[in-house]
Amino acid sequence: MAAPIGQPRVRLPAQVRAGEVIEIRTLISHVMETGQRRDQAGNVIPRDIIKRFEAKFEGQLVFAMDLAPAISANPYIAFQFRAERPGRFEFTWTNDAGESRSATQELRLA
């Protein structure tokens, strides 16, 4: 059974002006099991990672990332975005088993 995909956390700047390039920070709880480790009985613990992250704004893909086992547990991903208009972000994290978890966040302009 795949490890649980924890609660995602997304942070946008509090005050955003139109035209400004902002940083969007994301964090999700996940073990990111590499598939390289062994348990106490010497059996390989199977790989189980978040392998894909996607960020969409108003349905359009803005940024995506393919993750390998070399990404730390509880993946932290931050990227940039040019805020031209208000709208809705949708962030999706998908694991090896194809299960996913999403979060949404509204972008408001000052």
Place this chain on the structure above:
Amino acid sequence: MHTLKAPTRRGAMGLAAAAAAVALLPMPASAQLAPAVQAAVDRVRGNRTAQEGRITLRAPPIAENGNTVPITVSVESPMTAADHVTRVHVFATGNPTPEVAVFHLTPAMGRAQVDTRIRLGQTQDVVVLAEMQDGSLFQARTEVKVTIGGCGG
């Protein structure tokens, strides 16, 4: 009776000095990569030549904990529809597998910069390849010394 000769102090000092001299040599971005790492880089590169420049790869020179090493990759680019970074590939030269991440960028970002945290199993280089919309390729490389739980590395 000792049948094996114990290492002399002088011998040990000589070895340490030689190791220090090697560590002080600059690391060119084109320095030889392990075959598995070179193969992974070549899969991205194809028949293109990677140029130096445009990429800023920030990573700590010394990482106390190899389980979570912060890296920032930024690429000089106007990030317009006609001229932007499409993909950034991150490799680690001394991990069990060389691939670390692929970032897929779009002009909507406005600035080509991504931060994440990576695992480094030992002291090694991080290699970054950035693909531009016109197909051109840039690369950067930096060494991270890893100290895991004080065991050295």
